[in-house]
Amino acid sequence: MLWAARGCFLLWLLPSILRARASPETRPSSPLCQQSPTKVSCKGVGLRKFPKELGQGIKYLELSNNFIQSLSGSNMPGFGHLEYLDVCFNQLEAISATTLAQLPRLRSLLLGSNHLDQNYLANGEAFHLLRNIEVLDLSVNNLESHMASWYISNLTSLRVLDLSGNTMTKLLAGTFRNSPRLRQLDLSNNYIMEIQEGAFEPLEELEVLNLALNSLHCVSGFSLLQLRVLNLSHNALELFSSEEGAEPYLLRVLDLSHNRLLSFPELPRAHDLTHLNLSNNLIASLLPGSPYPREFVLLYKEMQRFNRTVRPAAALTHMVDLDLSNNRLELFPFSFFHSLGSLHSLSLARNCLQDVARDSASNGTELSMRLLDLHSNALRVLPRWFFDSLPHLESIDLGSNSLQPCESQGSDQGKDLGGDPRTSAPGDTCTPLYNMPRLKHLSLSKNNISRLQPHAFNQTPLLSLDLSGNRDLSMSTGALGGLELSLQELSLKDNQMDEGQAALPCLGTLRVLDLSGNHLSLLPTGLSCSPLESLDIRNNNLQTLGTVRSWSHSLRAVSVAGNPWNCCSLGWLDTLRAAGVAVPDLHQSRCVFQEHGRNISARITGTPRWICPQPKGTASLALLMVLMGLSLLCAWAFCFLRKGRKATGCVGCRSN
Ligand SMILES: *[C@@H]1O[C@H](CO)[C@@H](O)[C@H](O)[C@H]1NC(C)=O
Ligand SMILES: *[C@@H]1O[C@H](CO)[C@@H](O)[C@H](O)[C@H]1NC(C)=O
Ligand SMILES: *[C@@H]1O[C@H](CO)[C@@H](O)[C@H](O)[C@H]1NC(C)=O
Ligand SMILES: *[C@@H]1O[C@H](CO)[C@@H](O)[C@H](O)[C@H]1NC(C)=O
Ligand SMILES: *[C@@H]1O[C@H](CO)[C@@H](O)[C@H](O)[C@H]1NC(C)=O
Ligand SMILES: *[C@@H]1O[C@H](CO)[C@@H](O)[C@H](O)[C@H]1NC(C)=O
Ligand SMILES: *[C@@H]1O[C@H](CO)[C@@H](O)[C@H](O)[C@H]1NC(C)=O
Numbered sequence: 161m162l163w164a165a166r167g168c169f170l171l172w173l174l175p176s177i178l179r180a181r182a183s184p185e186t187r188p189s190s191p192l193c194q195q196s197p198t199k200v201s202c203k204g205v206g207l208r209k210f211p212k213e214l215g216q217g218i219k220y221l222e223l224s225n226n227f228i229q230s231l232s233g234s235n236m237p238g239f240g241h242l243e244y245l246d247v248c249f250n251q252l253e254a255i256s257a258t259t260l261a262q263l264p265r266l267r268s269l270l271l272g273s274n275h276l277d278q279n280y281l282a283n284g285e286a287f288h289l290l291r292n293i294e295v296l297d298l299s300v301n302n303l304e305s306h307m308a309s310w311y312i313s314n315l316t317s318l319r320v321l322d323l324s325g326n327t328m329t330k331l332l333a334g335t336f337r338n339s340p341r342l343r344q345l346d347l348s349n350n351y352i353m354e355i356q357e358g359a360f361e362p363l364e365e366l367e368v369l370n371l372a373l374n375s376l377h378c379v380s381g382f383s384l385l386q387l388r389v390l391n392l393s394h395n396a397l398e399l400f401s402s403e404e405g406a407e408p409y410l411l412r413v414l415d416l417s418h419n420r421l422l423s424f425p426e427l428p429r430a431h432d433l434t435h436l437n438l439s440n441n442l443i444a445s446l447l448p449g450s451p452y453p454r455e456f457v458l459l460y461k462e463m464q465r466f467n468r469t470v471r472p473a474a475a476l477t478h479m480v481d482l483d484l485s486n487n488r489l490e491l492f493p494f495s496f497f498h499s500l501g502s503l504h505s506l507s508l509a510r511n512c513l514q515d516v517a518r519d520s521a522s523n524g525t526e527l528s529m530r531l532l533d534l535h536s537n538a539l540r541v542l543p544r545w546f547f548d549s550l551p552h553l554e555s556i557d558l559g560s561n562s563l564q565p566c567e568s569q570g571s572d573q574g575k576d577l578g579g580d581p582r583t584s585a586p587g588d589t590c591t592p593l594y595n596m597p598r599l600k601h602l603s604l605s606k607n608n609i610s611r612l613q614p615h616a617f618n619q620t621p622l623l624s625l626d627l628s629g630n631r632d633l634s635m636s637t638g639a640l641g642g643l644e645l646s647l648q649e650l651s652l653k654d655n656q657m658d659e660g661q662a663a664l665p666c667l668g669t670l671r672v673l674d675l676s677g678n679h680l681s682l683l684p685t686g687l688s689c690s691p692l693e694s695l696d697i698r699n700n701n702l703q704t705l706g707t708v709r710s711w712s713h714s715l716r717a718v719s720v721a722g723n724p725w726n727c728c729s730l731g732w733l734d735t736l737r738a739a740g741v742a743v744p745d746l747h748q749s750r751c752v753f754q755e756h757g758r759n760i761s762a763r764i765t766g767t768p769r770w771i772c773p774q775p776k777g778t779a780s781l782a783l784l785m786v787l788m789g790l791s792l793l794c795a796w797a798f799c800f801l802r803k804g805r806k807a808t809g810c811v812g813c814r815s816n
Contacts, residue, residue: 249272321342409429435479444489509557531555603625609633717744
């Protein structure tokens, strides 16, 4: 039936091509600027020159995505009020002083993605006339360090400057000498290896500095006290340390991800830091002590200052979000996080964690965390004290570890099963996940759990539970006992379970269930308890869905592909359609029927029902359904195609 679908594609394609050809708006030669009294947009209309006649009093002019090569009109009446000019994505090489002299009120000048490395001496001189410019975008212009310096050398009102995507290799000492009011500076995506001493010194009002995607190896004596956001991600930093002194930093967000840090950065005065991103570094330990100086690729004199007897995190009392994912930690050092009294979210995903530990001083203390990500580590067991110390925990990702949940007896016993108070005891083999009244979201995917013990989550009123990727998982009827009145989302995906291994209790609030990638030939009984809205049963062994009506009352969507459906008992499909349930992957689904003693596989959407022995009267209905499905598919294909050609295509399609 695919050829038929293509046929209707082609038939409808033709008129739309003809219409597109005939429409005059698409001709690039006649610029169609959108104009309101003070605002003009000529974005992407094929301009080669600065437009001349645009009326008086315009304040906002957008000329991006054209082919303009120079701004050098000598006579530009009517632009005296211009405050905002966007000429990004053109081919600008030349900007004349006479032009800029006629724009006395210009505040924002966006020139990103042009060729302003050409004629930079003359252009830069013209820029000296831009007395009032506050926002300047010079990104992606192939500018080297000295060119950028020259362009901004006399722009004393500058507040926002974008120099990203150029070819700067160093920051020269005098570059920002005349831009003391700069608040936001983007230097990302250059090749900066060196920041000359004092380069940032004049920038006393700088709040946001982006140095991501450069080649910096070392930042020490970082002195921008008033900075709020600093992005140093994707550099080659081995060392980051801030300056000693009495005044506190105002820094709130520090992104040091994708560097080569070997230890937690020293930030003794960054009391206001709320977000710290250290993901993708080489940090192997958070405990005070040596940072393994021999592992540094480069040696710095600053390393002598490195005396890690203080706890580097001691001052970080406002830290909300700490990302330490993709490092080399082997131990979850409980006491390290103890001083981070505001910590809300912590990721230690993709480390090499094998155990959790605390010292006797932190016995009985609690961490404030609500979200904890420990996925992709090597944890075999988490002791009871660990969870008792995280009383506010709402969501924990324990995926891709080797944890086995403990059994509980049902009622509220359990705390005494927890084991040793300091580390996990050698005898512990399972992780107690019951009795955690605040926990709402839990992932145990890919933990090689072979058997889920009864009442494993008793008194832990989870809303969502991910048990996917545990090959051959077997669940007794009571395994999810205790979740009957809370669980809303459950994934048992890719577990290769058969119906004997997947017994579900009566889950009275379950809305989303993923059973894909198993060996089920029957759905678990008890589904009729659940107000299911979304069900995924792809890639199982199902031949029919039997009494669909009993559990489909609230269903909105069901995915069914990858099952050996019986072509001759597809009554469930009619029931689902009659109930308005979407079957998004029906076009990929196949069914099997017998002909001359052989099993033949066919597309469900293309199989006429007369191949089956049918009770009289139903066959024509079924055929009608198939035809309706097909025409819907065609209509959809048509809309899709038109949408791709023209933004308003689908509206036209509907009105046809
Ligand atoms: C820089 O601006 C000042 C006035 O703000 C002006 O006197 C000086 O000539 C300008 N320098 C250059 C090189 O244009
Ligand atoms: C830092 O820059 C990188 C690269 O551009 C970006 O992906 C990241 O989101 C930025 N970080 C912050 C905190 O904005
Ligand atoms: C930290 O950076 C990584 C990589 O750039 C990013 O994926 C992650 O979302 C960031 N974490 C936070 C908490 O912003
Ligand atoms: C590091 O601190 C210890 C203890 O405070 C002190 O004995 C040692 O001299 C210090 N080392 C350096 C290099 O400052
Ligand atoms: C921790 O505290 C509990 C009581 O709160 C006590 O029974 C236990 O011995 C303590 N453990 C350590 C290692 O101090
Ligand atoms: C998974 O668990 C079984 C025992 O239940 C064990 O024999 C097997 O080695 C484990 N596989 C992995 C990859 O850890
Ligand atoms: C055809 O499929 C049915 C049901 O899956 C199976 O029992 C039977 O053995 C198959 N017959 C052949 C010839 O493969």
